[in-house]
Amino acid sequence: MAPKKMLMIVCDGLSDRQVKQFDMKTPLQAARKPAMDALARHGISGLMDVIAPGVIPGSDTAHLALFGYDPYKVYTGRGPIEAAGAGIQLRPGDVAFRCNFATATRDLVVTDRRAGRIRTGTADLAKALDGMSIEGTSVMFKEGSEHRGVLVLRGDGLDYRVTDVDPHQDGKILESRAMVPEAKKTAAALNEFVRRSYGVLSGHPVNIERKKQGLPPANIILPRGAGSTKDLEPMSQRYGLKCAAVAGVGLVKGICRMVGMDVPDIKGATGGLDTDYKAKGEAAIKLIGTNDFVFMNIKAGDIASHDGEFGMKVSVVENIDMMLGYVLKDAPEDLVIALTCDHSTPVSLKDHSADPVPVTISGGGARVDGVREFDEVSAASGALGRMRGMDLMPTLMGIADRAKKFGA
Amino acid sequence: MAPKKMLMIVCDGLSDRQVKQFDMKTPLQAARKPAMDALARHGISGLMDVIAPGVIPGSDTAHLALFGYDPYKVYTGRGPIEAAGAGIQLRPGDVAFRCNFATATRDLVVTDRRAGRIRTGTADLAKALDGMSIEGTSVMFKEGSEHRGVLVLRGDGLDYRVTDVDPHQDGKILESRAMVPEAKKTAAALNEFVRRSYGVLSGHPVNIERKKQGLPPANIILPRGAGSTKDLEPMSQRYGLKCAAVAGVGLVKGICRMVGMDVPDIKGATGGLDTDYKAKGEAAIKLIGTNDFVFMNIKAGDIASHDGEFGMKVSVVENIDMMLGYVLKDAPEDLVIALTCDHSTPVSLKDHSADPVPVTISGGGARVDGVREFDEVSAASGALGRMRGMDLMPTLMGIADRAKKFGA
Numbered sequence: 060m061a062p063k064k065m066l067m068i069v070c071d072g073l074s075d076r077q078v079k080q081f082d083m084k085t086p087l088q089a090a091r092k093p094a095m096d097a098l099a100r101h102g103i104s105g106l107m108d109v110i111a112p113g114v115i116p117g118s119d120t121a122h123l124a125l126f127g128y129d130p131y132k133v134y135t136g137r138g139p140i141e142a143a144g145a146g147i148q149l150r151p152g153d154v155a156f157r158c159n160f161a162t163a164t165r166d167l168v169v170t171d172r173r174a175g176r177i178r179t180g181t182a183d184l185a186k187a188l189d190g191m192s193i194e195g196t197s198v199m200f201k202e203g204s205e206h207r208g209v210l211v212l213r214g215d216g217l218d219y220r221v222t223d224v225d226p227h228q229d230g231k232i233l234e235s236r237a238m239v240p241e242a243k244k245t246a247a248a249l250n251e252f253v254r255r256s257y258g259v260l261s262g263h264p265v266n267i268e269r270k271k272q273g274l275p276p277a278n279i280i281l282p283r284g285a286g287s288t289k290d291l292e293p294m295s296q297r298y299g300l301k302c303a304a305v306a307g308v309g310l311v312k313g314i315c316r317m318v319g320m321d322v323p324d325i326k327g328a329t330g331g332l333d334t335d336y337k338a339k340g341e342a343a344i345k346l347i348g349t350n351d352f353v354f355m356n357i358k359a360g361d362i363a364s365h366d367g368e369f370g371m372k373v374s375v376v377e378n379i380d381m382m383l384g385y386v387l388k389d390a391p392e393d394l395v396i397a398l399t400c401d402h403s404t405p406v407s408l409k410d411h412s413a414d415p416v417p418v419t420i421s422g423g424g425a426r427v428d429g430v431r432e433f434d435e436v437s438a439a440s441g442a443l444g445r446m447r448g449m450d451l452m453p454t455l456m457g458i459a460d461r462a463k464k465f466g467a
Numbered sequence: 468m469a470p471k472k473m474l475m476i477v478c479d480g481l482s483d484r485q486v487k488q489f490d491m492k493t494p495l496q497a498a499r500k501p502a503m504d505a506l507a508r509h510g511i512s513g514l515m516d517v518i519a520p521g522v523i524p525g526s527d528t529a530h531l532a533l534f535g536y537d538p539y540k541v542y543t544g545r546g547p548i549e550a551a552g553a554g555i556q557l558r559p560g561d562v563a564f565r566c567n568f569a570t571a572t573r574d575l576v577v578t579d580r581r582a583g584r585i586r587t588g589t590a591d592l593a594k595a596l597d598g599m600s601i602e603g604t605s606v607m608f609k610e611g612s613e614h615r616g617v618l619v620l621r622g623d624g625l626d627y628r629v630t631d632v633d634p635h636q637d638g639k640i641l642e643s644r645a646m647v648p649e650a651k652k653t654a655a656a657l658n659e660f661v662r663r664s665y666g667v668l669s670g671h672p673v674n675i676e677r678k679k680q681g682l683p684p685a686n687i688i689l690p691r692g693a694g695s696t697k698d699l700e701p702m703s704q705r706y707g708l709k710c711a712a713v714a715g716v717g718l719v720k721g722i723c724r725m726v727g728m729d730v731p732d733i734k735g736a737t738g739g740l741d742t743d744y745k746a747k748g749e750a751a752i753k754l755i756g757t758n759d760f761v762f763m764n765i766k767a768g769d770i771a772s773h774d775g776e777f778g779m780k781v782s783v784v785e786n787i788d789m790m791l792g793y794v795l796k797d798a799p800e801d802l803v804i805a806l807t808c809d810h811s812t813p814v815s816l817k818d819h820s821a822d823p824v825p826v827t828i829s830g831g832g833a834r835v836d837g838v839r840e841f842d843e844v845s846a847a848s849g850a851l852g853r854m855r856g857m858d859l860m861p862t863l864m865g866i867a868d869r870a871k872k873f874g875a
C-alpha cells in the first residue's frame with residue numbers, strides 16, 4: 060500500500076483539568092467541536108505523557124519529544140531554540156541566551172523586567188549591541204518579539220553551563236556563575252556584556268525618547284536559559300520525509316528549524332489570540348501538496364490558560380475546531396491526521412501541568428475504536444492506550460504505512 | 468500457591484486492521500470464535516507492541532521478544548535462525564546465511580531466484596557443496612524446504628557484517644562487501660563459494676536430469692541474511708522452566724531451538740494453510756503433561772494475509788478456534804493460557820504492519836476484566852493495557868505464580 064501523507068496538529072496547552080464551577084468540565088468538554096469529535100469517532104485515541112508521567116513539559120522539550128527526539132539527550136536550554144527562531148544560524152561551540160530588554164537603576168537593580176513591555180525600538184537597540192567584542196569573544200544580538208531578544212556568544216573555549224543573570228523578579232541583577240570549570244570564560248564574558256549593555260543602552264536615542272514620553276527605558280539586557288546547539292539529525296534523514304511547519308510563535312518555529320523543517324512565514328499567523336485560523340488552515344493544506352509531513356502549532360489555548368480564562372479557552376477550542384473543519388474538507392482523502400497538545404495548561408493553574416494530553420489519529424491504517432469525543436477523559440478509553448510523546452512519530456509512521464521492518 | 472503450567476499460543480500475523488468492504492471489521496471481528504472469546508471473557512486482555520510502537524516486527528525478532536529476549540541485543544540476522552531450524556548446531560564465530568537454490572547464466576546473471584520452485588533433489592545438490600574448504604574456511608551446506616538452503620562458514624577471523632550476494636530480483640549476482648574491515652575475509656570466502664557453487668552444481672546429475680525435463684537448473688546458490696549466533700541463555704536457565712514447542716515453519720522452529728526448547732516433529736504440522744490443527748492441539752496437550760511451558764505457533768493466518776484473502780483469513784481464525792476448543796476441553800484445569808500474535812499482517816497490506824496485537828491471558832492468577840471478545844479493538848479496553856512483547860513472559864510468570872520477589 061502506498062505511504063500516506065501526515066498532518067500533526069498540536070494545540071498548545073489546550074489540554075486541561077475539570078473545573079468545578081463549570082459543571083466539572085474541561086474547556087474541551089465544554090466546547091462545541093464537531094470536527095475534533097469527528098476525528099475521534101473515525102480514528103484511534105489515547106492519553107499521552109508528552110515527556111513522562113509527572114514531568115511538566117516546556118513547549119520546547121515537548122515539541123522535541125513529539126518530533127521523536129529525546130529531550131533528555133538533545134535539549135541544553137532555551138537559548139538555542141530562540142536563536143533558531145530569530146533566524147540566527149548557530150555553530151557548534153556557540154552559546155545562546157534568551158534575553159529581556161529591562162529597566163534598571165545605575166546600581167543595576169532591575170525595576171521592570173520587561174521595560175514597560177516595550178514594543179518598538181528594540182531593533183535599533185539590538186543593533187547597538189550586535190558586533191561587540193569581549194576579550195576575543197564576539198557578540199551577536201538580535202531583537203525578538205516585544206521585550207525579547209537573543210544573545211549569542213561566539214569564540215574559543217565557551218561552555219553553556221552558566222547560571223542566569225536575569226533575577227526573574229525585580230531586584231539586583233545576578234552575577235552569572237560557571238557551573239563547571241570549563242564555563243568560567245563564558246560567565247565572565249556574559250557578566251561583562253550585561254554591564255556594557257547598561258552603558259550602551261542608557262544613552263541610546265530610543266531611550267532618551269522613551270524618557271521624554273515618561274516610559275521606562277530599556278537600558279539593560281537580562282540573559283537567561285544558556286544553551287549550545289546539538290547537531291540534530293534532520294527529520295528528512297531520520298524519517299525520510301519532506302517536512303514543513305505552520306507556526307506563529309518564535310520558540311516553536313525555532314524547534315521546527317532545528318529539526319530541518321521548512322518554516323514559511325504565514326501572513327496573519329501571530330502565535331497570539333488574534334491569529335488568523337483560516338490562514339493557518341489554508342497554509343497547511345497548501346503545504347500538504349508538496350510535503351510528506353506537515354506540522355501545525357496553534358498557541359492561543361495556552362495564552363487563554365495563562366490568563367486563567369475558561370470562557371476564552373472554550374472560544375479558542377471552537378475557533379480551532381472551525382479551522383480543523385476547513386482542513387478536513389480540503390484534505391486529501393488518505394491523509395493521516397494526528398490531533399494533540401504539547402502539554403496541559405489548566406486554567407485553574409495558569410501554568411503548564413504534568414497531566415497527560417489527549418491524542419487522536421485518524422486516516423491511513425488507523426483502527427477505529429469506540430471513542431466518540433476529543434477530550435481528556437474520553438481519550439483515556441481509546442485503543443492507543445497510554446503512550447509517550449516520543450512514540451507519537453513512530454506510531455504515525457506505522458499508521459501511514461511508512462514504518463520499517465525489523466527482522467524478517 | 469503451586470506454580471502453574473503455561474501454554475503460549477501465537478497466531479502468526481492474525482492481527483489485522485478493519486476493512487471497509489467487510490463492515491469495518493477485522494477478520495478476528497468477523498469470525499465466529501467461541502473458544503477465543505471464552506478465553507477473553509475469563510481472562511485479562513490488552514494490546515501489545517511486540518517490539519515497540521511504530522516498529523514492524525519480523526517473525527524472528529517478534530518471537531525473540533515474546534520469549535523475553537531483547538531482539539535489539541540478540542538478533543544479528545536470519546541466517547542463524549534458519550541454521551537452527553535446519554538442525555545445524557552453530558558455534559560462536561560461525562557465520563550463517565539463508566540461501567536460495569537459483570538458476571543463473573554462465574555470466575552469473577540470475578534468471579530464476581527459485582530455480583522453478585525446485586522441490587526435489589536439493590538434498591543431493593547440498594551434499595555436493597557441503598564440506599568444501601576455501602582458504603582455511605570450511606563450508607557447511609544443508610538443504611531447507613523447497614528451494615531453500617542454509618550455508619554456514621566456519622573458521623578463524625570471520626564476521627557476519629557482509630552484504631548479500633542475492634540480488635533479490637532477476638539480474639547479475641551481487642559481489643558481497645564487508646561492512647566493517649573485520650569482515651573482509653568473510654566477504655571474500657562468500658564470493659568464492661558462490662562462484663564455485665555454479666561450477667559444482669551446473670554439471671550435477673540432478674541438473675542434467677532437470678534440463679532433460681525442460682526445468683530450470685538449480686545451478687547457483689544465492690546467500691543472504693548473514694548472522695552469527697549469540698549465546699542465548701536457554702529458557703530453562705532464564706525462567707527455570709522445562710519448555711517445548713509445537714511449530715511447523717522452519718524459522719519459528721529455529722528460534723525455539725535457539726532458546727533451548729524441545730521441538731519435536733509433529734506429523735501434519737506443515738506451517739501452511741493445510742496444517743493439521745487437531746494434530747497440533749493434541750501435541751500441545753501431550754507436551755503440557757511433561758513440560759512447564761509449551762509454545763505453539765500457527766502460521767496459517769499470516770499466509771492468508773500475504774495473499775490478501777479476507778475470507779480465507781476468517782476461516783483460519785475459525786480453524787484455530789476449533790483447535791483451541793479441543794485444547795481447552797483437555798487442558799489441566801489450572802493451566803495458564805496466553806493467546807496472542809507475533810505481529811499484525813493486514814490483508815489490505817499483504818505484509819506485516821506496526822499495528823499492536825491483541826493479547827489475552829486466562830487461568831492461574833489472571834484477573835478477569837470486562838473484555839468479552841478476542842480482537843484488536845476489544846482488547847484495547849482490557850486490564851493489561853498497552854504492553855510490550857518483552858513483558859509478556861514476565862507477566863505470564865507472575866500470573867502462573869512463578870515470578871521472583873525483588874526485595875524483602
